[in-house]
Amino acid sequence: MNRRTLVTVLLVLGVVALSAVPLLLDGGSSEFAGADSQATEAIEETGYTPWFESVFSPSSGEVESGLFALQAAIGGAVLGYVVGRLRGRRAAAAPTPAPPENA
Amino acid sequence: MHIAEGFLPPLHAVGWTVAAAPFVVHGARAVVKEVRERPENTLLLGAAGAFTFVLSAIKLPSVTGSSSHPTGTGAGAVLFRPPVMAVLGTVVLLFQALLLAHGGLTTLGANAFAFAVVGPWAGYAAFRLTRSLGGGLLPGVFVALLVADLATYLTTSVQLALAFPDAESGLTGALVKFLGVFAVTQVPLAIGEGLLGVLLFRVLTTNARPELERLGLLRPTVEPIQEEVR
Numbered sequence: 342m343n344r345r346t347l348v349t350v351l352l353v354l355g356v357v358a359l360s361a362v363p364l365l366l367d368g369g370s371s372e373f374a375g376a377d378s379q380a381t382e383a384i385e386e387t388g389y390t391p392w393f394e395s396v397f398s399p400s401s402g403e404v405e406s407g408l409f410a411l412q413a414a415i416g417g418a419v420l421g422y423v424v425g426r427l428r429g430r431r432a433a434a435a436p437t438p439a440p441p442e443n444a
Numbered sequence: 445m446h447i448a449e450g451f452l453p454p455l456h457a458v459g460w461t462v463a464a465a466p467f468v469v470h471g472a473r474a475v476v477k478e479v480r481e482r483p484e485n486t487l488l489l490g491a492a493g494a495f496t497f498v499l500s501a502i503k504l505p506s507v508t509g510s511s512s513h514p515t516g517t518g519a520g521a522v523l524f525r526p527p528v529m530a531v532l533g534t535v536v537l538l539f540q541a542l543l544l545a546h547g548g549l550t551t552l553g554a555n556a557f558a559f560a561v562v563g564p565w566a567g568y569a570a571f572r573l574t575r576s577l578g579g580g581l582l583p584g585v586f587v588a589l590l591v592a593d594l595a596t597y598l599t600t601s602v603q604l605a606l607a608f609p610d611a612e613s614g615l616t617g618a619l620v621k622f623l624g625v626f627a628v629t630q631v632p633l634a635i636g637e638g639l640l641g642v643l644l645f646r647v648l649t650t651n652a653r654p655e656l657e658r659l660g661l662l663r664p665t666v667e668p669i670q671e672e673v674r
Binding site: 348349353355356359362364366370371375376378381383384389391392394396397398399405409410412413415419426427 | 445446447448449450451453454487488490491494495496498499500501502503504505506507509510511512539540541542543544545546548549600604608611621622625626629632633636639640643646647648650651652
């Protein structure tokens, strides 16, 4: 494994560990509720009632997580497309540097 | 950092919308200008938008026993300067407000101010500072994403404290309360986001070198004398 690959692997492991370690250390005592909803609860404790409802709410937790997955998928697809094109371009232009683009 | 729909008093909702609007309008002009004058950067612009789209959709567990999501706005701020992110970030928030009931239309202004204005600007400032102190591109990117993430949640805490000061301890007490919800939870996520940004820019420095040179992020390499002229 060359040095560059090693650094990549370590970076990925670092990202995974930052989420995995809290889950492992916790041992199932926390619910890992969203910070956003905790803030909402804290506001409701002050006696405040929201004055406007969402125009559309996902009808169940499943639908909601599906839509979140959709958001991540769209982003991931676009990001993958861009990186793929850039890589392909570099591979194609390997013998000569990228052509000057004077629009 | 998403303040839920209807969870800001009308006066605050209007105030933050008015505060965020000029940044978004100015940013829209910046996006149009970027695409028109440098169409070759459109791919990277898409990547910047996609990056924040993915990261803000993923809720991750944190050390506090609650979970939150990164923002990903620092990457685009480094690439295209913060105004562009005011638009891309607001588009993400609008998507989430309309389809996911996450955030809201009445709180869009406040959320945009935290996520799409303060975050990118703070990240960009941290990036410039790191670079001027002699830090490399990748350390700069790490700091930019980390700071953009934390600054966003800090802003949300301030916004909520301003709207809901504590009955006894006032503004400070409320700020401590909301920071307690957001700040500590966010630290590991912000570090993770910084690492992801480094991964992204490692890919870009290899594969999008001409773009990064044109954007002034990498020094142009002296072209090697070509062995074969076509």
